Amino acid sequence: MKYKLSQFGKKIEKVSGIKQLMDDLGQAMTVNKDMLMLGGGNPAHIPAVQRRFRQGVKDILESDRTFEETIGNYDTPQGNPAFLEALAGLLRNELGWSVTAKNIVLTNGSQSAFFVLFNMFAGRFEDGSYKKILLPLAPEYIGYSDVGLAANVELFQSFKPEIEYYDNNLFKYHIDFEKVRITDDVGAVCVSRPTNPTGNVVTDDEIARLSSLAKARNVPLIIDNAYGIPFPNIIFTEVKPYWDEQTIVCQSLSKLGLPGARTGIIIAAEEIVEALSEMNAVITLAPGSVGAALAYDIVKSGEIIKLSRDVIKPYYEKKAQQALNQFHYGLRGVDYCIHKPEGALFLWIWFKNLPITTDELYERLKKRGVLVVPGKYFFAGLSEKWDHADQCIRVTYSQDDKIVEAGINIICEEVKNMVSVH
Amino acid sequence: MKYKLSQFGKKIEKVSGIKQLMDDLGQAMTVNKDMLMLGGGNPAHIPAVQRRFRQGVKDILESDRTFEETIGNYDTPQGNPAFLEALAGLLRNELGWSVTAKNIVLTNGSQSAFFVLFNMFAGRFEDGSYKKILLPLAPEYIGYSDVGLAANVELFQSFKPEIEYYDNNLFKYHIDFEKVRITDDVGAVCVSRPTNPTGNVVTDDEIARLSSLAKARNVPLIIDNAYGIPFPNIIFTEVKPYWDEQTIVCQSLSKLGLPGARTGIIIAAEEIVEALSEMNAVITLAPGSVGAALAYDIVKSGEIIKLSRDVIKPYYEKKAQQALNQFHYGLRGVDYCIHKPEGALFLWIWFKNLPITTDELYERLKKRGVLVVPGKYFFAGLSEKWDHADQCIRVTYSQDDKIVEAGINIICEEVKNMVSVH
Numbered sequence: 001m002k003y004k005l006s007q008f009g010k011k012i013e014k015v016s017g018i019k020q021l022m023d024d025l026g027q028a029m030t031v032n033k034d035m036l037m038l039g040g041g042n043p044a045h046i047p048a049v050q051r052r053f054r055q056g057v058k059d060i061l062e063s064d065r066t067f068e069e070t071i072g073n074y075d076t077p078q079g080n081p082a083f084l085e086a087l088a089g090l091l092r093n094e095l096g097w098s099v100t101a102k103n104i105v106l107t108n109g110s111q112s113a114f115f116v117l118f119n120m121f122a123g124r125f126e127d128g129s130y131k132k133i134l135l136p137l138a139p140e141y142i143g144y145s146d147v148g149l150a151a152n153v154e155l156f157q158s159f160k161p162e163i164e165y166y167d168n169n170l171f172k173y174h175i176d177f178e179k180v181r182i183t184d185d186v187g188a189v190c191v192s193r194p195t196n197p198t199g200n201v202v203t204d205d206e207i208a209r210l211s212s213l214a215k216a217r218n219v220p221l222i223i224d225n226a227y228g229i230p231f232p233n234i235i236f237t238e239v240k241p242y243w244d245e246q247t248i249v250c251q252s253l254s255k256l257g258l259p260g261a262r263t264g265i266i267i268a269a270e271e272i273v274e275a276l277s278e279m280n281a282v283i284t285l286a287p288g289s290v291g292a293a294l295a296y297d298i299v300k301s302g303e304i305i306k307l308s309r310d311v312i313k314p315y316y317e318k319k320a321q322q323a324l325n326q327f328h329y330g331l332r333g334v335d336y337c338i339h340k341p342e343g344a345l346f347l348w349i350w351f352k353n354l355p356i357t358t359d360e361l362y363e364r365l366k367k368r369g370v371l372v373v374p375g376k377y378f379f380a381g382l383s384e385k386w387d388h389a390d391q392c393i394r395v396t397y398s399q400d401d402k403i404v405e406a407g408i409n410i411i412c413e414e415v416k417n418m419v420s421v422h
Numbered sequence: 423m424k425y426k427l428s429q430f431g432k433k434i435e436k437v438s439g440i441k442q443l444m445d446d447l448g449q450a451m452t453v454n455k456d457m458l459m460l461g462g463g464n465p466a467h468i469p470a471v472q473r474r475f476r477q478g479v480k481d482i483l484e485s486d487r488t489f490e491e492t493i494g495n496y497d498t499p500q501g502n503p504a505f506l507e508a509l510a511g512l513l514r515n516e517l518g519w520s521v522t523a524k525n526i527v528l529t530n531g532s533q534s535a536f537f538v539l540f541n542m543f544a545g546r547f548e549d550g551s552y553k554k555i556l557l558p559l560a561p562e563y564i565g566y567s568d569v570g571l572a573a574n575v576e577l578f579q580s581f582k583p584e585i586e587y588y589d590n591n592l593f594k595y596h597i598d599f600e601k602v603r604i605t606d607d608v609g610a611v612c613v614s615r616p617t618n619p620t621g622n623v624v625t626d627d628e629i630a631r632l633s634s635l636a637k638a639r640n641v642p643l644i645i646d647n648a649y650g651i652p653f654p655n656i657i658f659t660e661v662k663p664y665w666d667e668q669t670i671v672c673q674s675l676s677k678l679g680l681p682g683a684r685t686g687i688i689i690a691a692e693e694i695v696e697a698l699s700e701m702n703a704v705i706t707l708a709p710g711s712v713g714a715a716l717a718y719d720i721v722k723s724g725e726i727i728k729l730s731r732d733v734i735k736p737y738y739e740k741k742a743q744q745a746l747n748q749f750h751y752g753l754r755g756v757d758y759c760i761h762k763p764e765g766a767l768f769l770w771i772w773f774k775n776l777p778i779t780t781d782e783l784y785e786r787l788k789k790r791g792v793l794v795v796p797g798k799y800f801f802a803g804l805s806e807k808w809d810h811a812d813q814c815i816r817v818t819y820s821q822d823d824k825i826v827e828a829g830i831n832i833i834c835e836e837v838k839n840m841v842s843v844h
Contacts, residue, residue, distance in 0.1 A: 001693050003642060004609065006553065008571060009542035012701045019499055019703035026498025026708060045494045053493060057483060061476060071475060071682045071716070072467045076448025077441060108530045108684065111707045120431035126573070131428065146704045149430060149571060151548070187426065220425060260493045260711030262530065262684075271423050279434045281441035282568045283705075285533045286448060289682030290712045294493070 007151040018143050024371050036407035037399055039371030041196065041345060042259060043232075044319070044398040048311045049257045052303075056294050070293040077281040078273065079106030083292035086300040091267065094230050094305055097243045105273045106287040107280065110226055110252040110264035114190075115147045116279045117222060117248065117266075121187035123150040131187035132157045132381070133222075136175045136210060139348070139378035139392070141196045141224065156381025157186065165337075169328065171350070172340045173198060175206050182217040188248075189214050192224035194235050194343030197378050197394035199320070201235055201342040207242050215246055220272070222248045227344040232256040233308035234316045235343035245269045253291045255345070256304070256312065263291025316345065316398070323347055323397040323404055330412030334419050345398040348375075350391055355418060357390040364414055370407045372396075429573040440565050446793050458829035459821055461793030463618065463767060464681060465654075466741070466820040470733045471679045474725075478716050492715040499703040500695065501528030505714035508722040513689065516652050516727055519665045527695045528709040529702065532648055532674040532686035536612075537569045538701045539644060539670065539688075543609035545572040553609035554579045554803070555644075558597045558632060561770070561800035561814070563618040563646065578803025579608065587759075591750065593772070594762045595620060597628050604639040610670075611636050614646035616657055616765030619800050619816035621742070623657055623764040629664050637668055642694070644670045649766040654678040655730035656738045657765035667691045675713045677767070678726070678734065685713025738767065738820070745769055745819040745826055752834030756841050767820040770797075772813055777840060779812040786836055792829045794818075 005013060025040030060066045078084065084101035091097045107113045122131045130150065135158035148155030159180055161173035173195075182189065189210055193202045202210075207223070214221040227234040229241040232255040243249050251265040264287075266276060280287055298304040320341040327338060327349065339348040354361065362374040375392030382389070395411065397404050427435060447462030482488045500506065506523035513519045529535045544553045552572065557580035570577030581602050583595035595617075604611065611632055615624045624632075629645070636643040649656040651663040654677040665671050673687040686709075688698060702709055720726040742763040749760060749771065761770040776783065784796040797814030804811070817833065819826050 001697065002691075003543060003640065004547070004553070005542060006545040006547050006609065008545060009697070010548060012538075012542065012704065013697050018707070019700050022496065022499045022703045022707055023699075025496055026500075026503075030495075030498065030503050040496070042496055043494065045490050050490050050494065054483060054489060057479060057489070061479060067476060067479070068467050068472050069682075071680050072465065072472065073452075074444065074447060074462070074464055074676075074681045076452065077444045078448075081448075081452045108710065109706050112530075112705055115705050116434075120427060120434065121425060123428040123430060125426070125428050126432060131426070143707065187428065218425065258493050259496045259708075260491075260715075262706060262708075262710040269424075275423065275431070275435050278441050281444045282434065283534055283537050284531050284684060285440070285444055285565065286681075286684075288530065288684040288710050288712070290710070293682075 078277040107264035109262040158381035190222040198348040261291035500699040529686035531684040580803035612644040620770040683713035
């Protein structure tokens with residue numbers, strides 16, 4: 001760049017993994033509509049959900065002043081007060097969490113929440129020391145990787161998981177509690193549940209153990225619940241949602257079907273909510289009003305629970321199973337393993353003996369019109385080199401069946417050719 | 423807070439001026455609806471504008487797939503490609519600027535833009551040095567004050583203006599070019615035009631001089647054009663809009679009537695647009711889709727120009743004149759002066775001989791149910807102490823006539839009582 005850039009400027013000038021991903025995704029969704037998009041985190045357009053939001057917009061247009069107030073007024077930096085009240089009621093009634101509106105703050109998407117939370121609890125401290133965010137289980141979400149503000153310092157510390165193998169080429173990662181230690185240089189612990197990219201759902205027991213480890217060291221446990229309970233409930237196993245005063249739960253309206261509204265929701269102790277509201281004021285004056293307005297009625301009435309449980313969850317569960325079956329069929333003769341799909345929008349596929357890295361596989365597939373995400377982006381903070389990171393891909397199964405099917409066909413074909421030539 | 427906070431965390435934990443302002447504003451717009459809100463930057467609800475956006479939503483609902491794509495898809499980190507194309511066309515045709523879609527990036531409100539731009543060009547540098555943002559004329563926008571990321575360092579350098587006096591208790595600030603120097607520790611120059619809080623419009627000649635000073639030192643000139651030409655065109659004097667490759671112009675859809683959609687627009691050299699897109703990906707994945715979708719038709723057709731020029735501008739000009747007349751009438755016998763209202767939503771009133779600071783006046787007025795903003799928040803980066811900062815208030819005249827009238831009555835009454843008791 002022709003101008004001199006600050007440390008911060010230099011940091012953002014480099015192309016990040018998430019930028020490549022979001023560029024690919026955005027281009028595929030807007031310009032290159034022929035691309036088979038199995039690479040992003042875009043939720044499905046579920047007809048029943050879309051119809052509900054269409055109705056919501058009509059209700060807003062017909063209600064006296066609601067439309068004008070939604071588009072024409074800034075909310076408070078914490079978010080729309082009526083929405084916060086309604087959501088607190090829902091969380092108390094449905095999950096039994098002892099929260100009030102003072103425990104909730106909205107952000108422009110949960111990515112913004114992680115940007116602020118991670119830099120608030122980790123990075124450079126006033127005494128010159130540095131702290132990290134502990135990710136107890138790698139692989140973890142690609143979007144975390146580049147948010148660190150401190151220059152030339154790794155923001156994350158992550159650990160190799162234990163691997164449990166099942167029949168039929170399935171496996172599951174577990175947190176390796178033998179390795180995970182919360183040392184003095186850890187400022188917070190974070191885990192996504194369901195996990196992006198693997199579709200893993202960390203067990204109740206693992207969450208309980210993480211929580212007690214975090215409490216013992218007085219650091220917060222951040223649970224990225226973007227796909228979780230009570231909404232959008234894209235979770236195919238029986239687990240308990242978890243929150244207490246020492247836990248920061250991050251929800252979102254994106255995977256419910258509203259990514260364009262950019263609405264993140266953080267549930268935390270009051271003092272954390274106050275600090276995050278402060279940050280909203282400084283970074284963006286106030287969070288956007290549209291997501292909260294569109295979701296208000298279904299949160300207030302509790303309909304969001306039913307919509308998530310009875311429409312969204314079965315929709316994705318069926319798609320997960322279809323995609324899984326197709327891979328099992330298409331990869332006969334290949335040495336592969338797939339993470340047990342327990343939630344979220346992704347299959348995580350592990351090719352043990354490819355002659356190339358999955359970064360190269362990504363490029364080859366892109367040339368053939370299919371986008372996936374190579375595994376290497378999901379291992380932020382892992383200090384030891386691990387070949388496994390170059391052997392996996394993340395495949396999104398949220399798009400229309402025809403797209404997913406055509407994309408998986410090409411992936412299987414490309415991999416099989418490669419393995420048989422070798 | 424019970425947890426240890428990083429430098430960044432400590433910085434945001436303190437209550438900022440903008441947070442107090444946005445809290446007051448948000449509360450007044452949502453909960454305490456009896457408060458006479460002359461304190462915020464909320465735009466008016468102009469019936470003709472609201473009707474147009476209502477129609478826009480209906481068009482989106484009726485158009486095939488547009489609604490589903492708007493709420494249900496992430497845009498690219500740069501923003502919606504079709505909107506960027508349409509806007510580039512508008513800027514070429516209407517203003518003659520030589521821009522393409524590659525010169526434009528959207529953000530979640532222009533506050534986000536300033537957060538990134540200021541920290542990108544100023545703050546801490548890799549060689550350990552620091553640079554500042556030069557604000558050539560204080561007072562400047564309150565929202566800039568707290569965005570600096572570098573700890574314990576003032577991000578701004580600003581200068582006392584020259585004051586030109588007119589008849590009828592009016593005055594106007596001018597940039598004092600005798601004082602303004604772009605030294606080595608300046609990373610960028612920034613000016614809001616029309617100026618928030620004063621309603622000043624920096625002259626074409628002043629912009630030309632700033633631009634050539636910035637070019638001579640190879641730093642960008644940032645023009646905060648949130649109220650300016652071509653939209654929302656809340657500008658009551660004849661001036662030329664300005665852009666070139668070394669200028670970064672920040673527009674917004676907020677003052678057009680869409681603050682709830684949080685849509686900022688940055689027009690800049692391609693390399694800057696790329697860096698800002700990168701930052702969008704990291705901070706928020708993609709900017710919100712709703713503002714661009716709502717404004718697309720009127721940008722594409724050019725109707726936004728007519729709406730701004732024929733509806734929005736005269737609406738505010740009339741309100742400015744009404745508010746000005748009421749102050750002149752209500753403050754008879756008080757030693758006051760009002761900045762010539764040339765644009766934006768504010769009157770800037772200077773009380774020369776109050777027995778209290780305007781910070782105390784703010785508190786007294788708040789008790790009487792009127793919100794204004796005390797002057798002291800608008801002087802970030804001014805190194806010398808200046809009593810003037812405690813002698814001014816910003817009064818917003820964008821709300822309904824009855825609210826503005828009742829509020830100004832109370833302000834005049836409070837001030838007159840104080841002066842006559844003294």
